[in-house]
Each structure stands twice: as C-alpha cells, then as structure tokens.
Amino acid sequence: MDERLKNVVVEHSDDIVKMWLEEVNTHKKNEYTSTISDEMFESTNREFVNVIFSSIEKQGLSSDLDDFSERLINLGWPLSYLTDGMQVFRRVVTDFILKQSDKIDSDYFSEVLRKVDGWVDPIINRLVNEYSGSWEHIVSLQRVALQELSAPLIPVMENITIMPLIGTIDTERAKLIMENLLDGVIKHNAEVVLIDITGVPVVDTMVAHHIIQAAEAVRLIGSRCILVGIRPEIAQTIVNLGIDLGKFPTKSSLRKGFQTALELTNRRIEETQNNDEDIEKLIDSLDRE
Structure with a gap:
C-alpha cells in the first residue's frame, strides 16, 4: 500500500503542486512576504515544492533541502515560511489521496496519515535543522566581526x-x-x-x-x-x-x-605661516619651471 500511495502522489504531482501553490499564495499577505515581489514569491514556491517532491521520489533526504534552506537565509526569509509550507503540503497531499479512494474507512485514513507523516516529518526536521545550523553559523560570524570592530585600537x-x-x-x-x-x-x-x-x-x-x-x-x-x-x-x-x-x-x-x-610625549603642535613675499617667490619659481 505504501508504494501505491507514493505512486499516486508522484503521478499526480502536477495537480498537487497546483493545489499547493494556490493555498501557499494565500499567505502572500503575511508580514514576512508582503514586500516580496510576485515573481520572486512564485519562483521560490515552485523551487520549494520541487525540492519536496525530489526528496519523496528519491526515497531519502535530498541535499537540495540543505541548499534551499541556505538560500532562504540569504534571502532573509523566516523559518516559518518552511514550516508553513510543509504543513500545507501535508494537508494537500492527504486530502488528495483520500479523494482518490471510493471508500474511506478509519484504517485507510490512519494509513494515509501515517504515510504522509512519514514523508513530511523527516523533510521538516532536515529543513529546520539545516536552517537553524546555517543561521547560527552566520550569527556567530557576524558576532565575531562586530567584536573585532567594536573596540579597535x-x-x-x-x-x-x-x-x-x-x-x-x-x-x-x-x-x-x-x-x-x-x-x-x-x-x-x-x-x-x-x-x-x-x-x-x-x-x-x-x-x-x-x-x-x-x-x-x-x-x-x-x-x-x-x-x-x-x-x-x-x-x-x-x-x-x-x-x-x-x-x-x-x-x-x-x-x-x-x-x-x-x-x-614631549611634543606640541606649532603653526607655520609663510608671508606673502615668500609665497609669490615660490609661485614665480614654479612658473619658470
């Protein structure tokens, strides 16, 4: 059954992506995304969902997850974008699978939830851990840089x-x-x-x-x-x-x-003053040269 559910998700990935994008786009008004251009938001969303499917299809955690987390940090996007997006993916995939079945009983429903959780939870953990680790590393580097500049001699x-x-x-x-x-x-x-x-x-x-x-x-x-x-x-x-x-x-x-x-230190500032005659002589000598 597990393989069958996975095949359903992969075969209908276009439909799931469409549903996921529609729901995620409703979050565009959130504070952390309100200033982001529509083109950037849409391209990042598509990259995100592609990374998710890549991890599911490979039956393992893709290194693309690490690269995507680091890219979000560089863009200045918060961790909540990742966690919100994964929760939307969990809900969309679960609803889609259940709609494909003619008869739904409690055992089937539990099995679908268990399977989807098995896909989603490791991805969330990997994304959160990588994001947090990269963020802590960046903060550490910034702290060192600030310390070096905070008390210069x-x-x-x-x-x-x-x-x-x-x-x-x-x-x-x-x-x-x-x-x-x-x-x-x-x-x-x-x-x-x-x-x-x-x-x-x-x-x-x-x-x-x-x-x-x-x-x-x-x-x-x-x-x-x-x-x-x-x-x-x-x-x-x-x-x-x-x-x-x-x-x-x-x-x-x-x-x-x-x-x-x-x-x-036994020194002092002394002002020097040239008279007009000395200045004129200097200018004449420069002109002759």
Whole structure:
C-alpha cells in the first residue's frame, strides 16, 4: 500500500503542486512576504515544492533541502515560511489521496496519515535543522566581526593610540575592550591611549567602572589613559553619580585630548605661516619651471 500511495502522489504531482501553490499564495499577505515581489514569491514556491517532491521520489533526504534552506537565509526569509509550507503540503497531499479512494474507512485514513507523516516529518526536521545550523553559523560570524570592530585600537602617531567606543557597553564588551586595550598598548608601544566615548550614549556607574578599570590596567603596564568625548550631559551624570575620574585626565573633545597626549610625549603642535613675499617667490619659481 505504501508504494501505491507514493505512486499516486508522484503521478499526480502536477495537480498537487497546483493545489499547493494556490493555498501557499494565500499567505502572500503575511508580514514576512508582503514586500516580496510576485515573481520572486512564485519562483521560490515552485523551487520549494520541487525540492519536496525530489526528496519523496528519491526515497531519502535530498541535499537540495540543505541548499534551499541556505538560500532562504540569504534571502532573509523566516523559518516559518518552511514550516508553513510543509504543513500545507501535508494537508494537500492527504486530502488528495483520500479523494482518490471510493471508500474511506478509519484504517485507510490512519494509513494515509501515517504515510504522509512519514514523508513530511523527516523533510521538516532536515529543513529546520539545516536552517537553524546555517543561521547560527552566520550569527556567530557576524558576532565575531562586530567584536573585532567594536573596540579597535588605532595608532595615530608614534606612541599615541586612540580607542573610539560606539554604542552600549555591557560586561562582555567591557572585557573585550580591556583585552584589546592591553594587547594594543603593548603591540604599538603606546605611551598614551585616548579612550573616546563620544559615541557612547549612556555612561552609568557600571560603564564608568569598566573605563576606570581599563585605565588602571593600562597604567600598570607603564602607559597613560586620557578619557575624551565627555559631553555636558555625561559630565553631569558622572558628578551626580559621585564617580571619581580624577586618576586620569579627561577632555571634552578628541582634539583637546590629542594635544594633551602630545604634551605627555614631549611634543606640541606649532603653526607655520609663510608671508606673502615668500609665497609669490615660490609661485614665480614654479612658473619658470
């Protein structure tokens, strides 16, 4: 009986596909598909149902399932598209098989359900597992990339480096900041590190504590920290919270912090000014050449 049911489904695949597409297309108004073009939605649906039939006909799970799951992730489609589509397929196939029989009893009905479940459930499991695994892998790669960009230490001049911080600082990120800071100070032989918090929206007790810890760690390895980018509202918050930042210099802007860093490394910025006569001589000499 199992082989006979399978032959019925395969032989009438065109009719089943048509029924499946009609029902799936009613989901087009869903939030996750409402912005997708009709052509893309229809082509993806046809690819989906072809992958399903390919797995049934081969009497095993096709690698096409893995490729299709990965493609959906790249398109940004949710997992619910797969699970909803498989449930529709289960219902359409069951109804179609039952309509092909002249007489339906409870045993036949149970056998049809069991057989269809045997086709559908492994496909759902494979699709969900592959989708979840691929998604976790992508999220992991993105997390690593964000971590690498979340606390960079940038050498701007000999013995002077800058660490710009952007976004919220939690405990995990604070640990990363500490590691990057200490490694970068040693790697770049930095005497002064500018920690720029211009892009940090909120500085509370915890954030200030992490910054103080980082500055103290840098001091212990022979360098100095300058905290820059302290906006008026941040300064007021620090005062209201009673946070002591007196152990290392603080500046309102990166420009002022950089000037202080130059002074700490026995350097300074000097402005040079050429008089008009010197400029005219230079222009004349260039014209003669």
